[in-house]
Amino acid sequence: xxxxxxxxxxxxxxxxQRLSRGVADHKSPSRQPTLATVRDGWPEARxxxxxxxxxxxxxxxxxxxxxxxxxxxxxxxPRGALHVWEDKKRxxxxxxxAVTILTSDTVRDRWDRMPDTGRLSYGVTPQPGAPLTDxxxxxxxxxxxxxxxxxxxxxxxxxxxxxxxxxxAAFTRADGWQGQWLSP
Amino acid sequence: xxxxxxxxxxxxxxxxQRLSRGVADHKSPSRQPTLATVRDGWPEARxxxxxxxxxxxxxxxxxxxxxxxxxxxxxxxPRGALHVWEDKKRxxxxxxxAVTILTSDTVRDRWDRMPDTGRLSYGVTPQPGAPLTDxxxxxxxxxxxxxxxxxxxxxxxxxxxxxxxxxxAAFTRADGWQGQWLSP
Numbered sequence: 001x002x003x004x005x006x007x008x009x010x011x012x013x014x015x016x017q018r019l020s021r022g023v024a025d026h027k028s029p030s031r032q033p034t035l036a037t038v039r040d041g042w043p044e045a046r047x048x049x050x051x052x053x054x055x056x057x058x059x060x061x062x063x064x065x066x067x068x069x070x071x072x073x074x075x076x077x078p079r080g081a082l083h084v085w086e087d088k089k090r091x092x093x094x095x096x097x098a099v100t101i102l103t104s105d106t107v108r109d110r111w112d113r114m115p116d117t118g119r120l121s122y123g124v125t126p127q128p129g130a131p132l133t134d135x136x137x138x139x140x141x142x143x144x145x146x147x148x149x150x151x152x153x154x155x156x157x158x159x160x161x162x163x164x165x166x167x168x169a170a171f172t173r174a175d176g177w178q179g180q181w182l183s184p
Numbered sequence: 185x186x187x188x189x190x191x192x193x194x195x196x197x198x199x200x201q202r203l204s205r206g207v208a209d210h211k212s213p214s215r216q217p218t219l220a221t222v223r224d225g226w227p228e229a230r231x232x233x234x235x236x237x238x239x240x241x242x243x244x245x246x247x248x249x250x251x252x253x254x255x256x257x258x259x260x261x262p263r264g265a266l267h268v269w270e271d272k273k274r275x276x277x278x279x280x281x282a283v284t285i286l287t288s289d290t291v292r293d294r295w296d297r298m299p300d301t302g303r304l305s306y307g308v309t310p311q312p313g314a315p316l317t318d319x320x321x322x323x324x325x326x327x328x329x330x331x332x333x334x335x336x337x338x339x340x341x342x343x344x345x346x347x348x349x350x351x352x353a354a355f356t357r358a359d360g361w362q363g364q365w366l367s368p
Contacts, residue, residue, distance in 0.1 A: 036220035
């Protein structure tokens with residue numbers, strides 16, 4: 001009986017288990033990946049909240065304000081890198097995704113399911129990143145027109161398990177996720 | 185008496201305190217930022233270890249293997265974004281840095297100070313990312329010629345404190361780090 005990190009399937013399964021856990025559990029490391037994007041040739045990185053993870057289509061969902069810097073970056077280059085460090089599992093998850101920005105009627109169902117406090121994250125005035133004369137000189141009011149879902153279609157997965165020995169594997173959509181060991 | 189997150193100076197001070205703590209304390213969130221880079225127009229992100237933080241010059245240091253994908257990215261675009269989420273402080277630290285790759289005699293002092301176990305991270309064969317037929321079909325041997333220091337000169341700082349109210353501020357090298365409140 002091998003450990004989960006000793007086989008390609010074991011690593012791949014564990015990754016999806018952790019991402020699903022992140023969607024469901026506010027305390028899970030996979031709840032809050034770092035999302036990196038590119039704007040004007042510069043990398044940008046920020047914490048996001050993982051809202052959905054679907055293994056069948058290998059897609060993830062993240063919510064954001066249509067006027068956030070994430071959106072500006074993704075309109076520049078519709079590509080995102082997601083990063084999670086699962087400390088207890090000693091597992092680093094790195095994903096590269098093609099990102100589609102969904103708005104309006106296609107995301108109405110997510111909005112309808114969201115509590116009022118959650119909706120406050122979409123619609124700050126002035127828009128995110130605008131200079132303020134005072135730290136609190138902004139207003140929050142839910143605005144469905146500002147609500148966007150980032151649909152992240154995973155293209156490549158790079159997993160590293162830091163155990164007594166280190167193991168690293170890559171999985172690609174193009175290869176049907178069969179997996180390949182890599183030098184760590 | 186204001187809280188640290190209520191003033192621009194307070195936020196800036198706290199950031200440097202956390203980064204310094206990260207250098208010294210293996211358990212600190214700032215010990216292991218996420219480093220995002222760009223390669224062929226794609227963002228990449230991975231965990232790194234913060235090795236030095238100098239407020240006077242606003243520079244950070246990270247160590248890596250000269251044959252890692254980080255180096256390939258940084259030769260493509262010598263720009264990095266560093267990201268830390270300081271959970272207990274409810275502080276997100278986002279940094280954009282111009283990155284210089286240092287090797288050879290200029291980094292001999294860091295190598296000399298490193299324990300043997302640390303040196304094993306520089307010199308895996310085959311090189312990091314190379315395909316393997318078996319997960320453990322690699323060898324580690326310290327190789328000073330493979331040791332690189334990434335000198336990260338911070339250009340912009342973006343801090344977000346998630347408190348009862350959210351506060352966000354930007355600081356730039358060009359402005360002498362005086363700071364500017366932003367809409368969160």
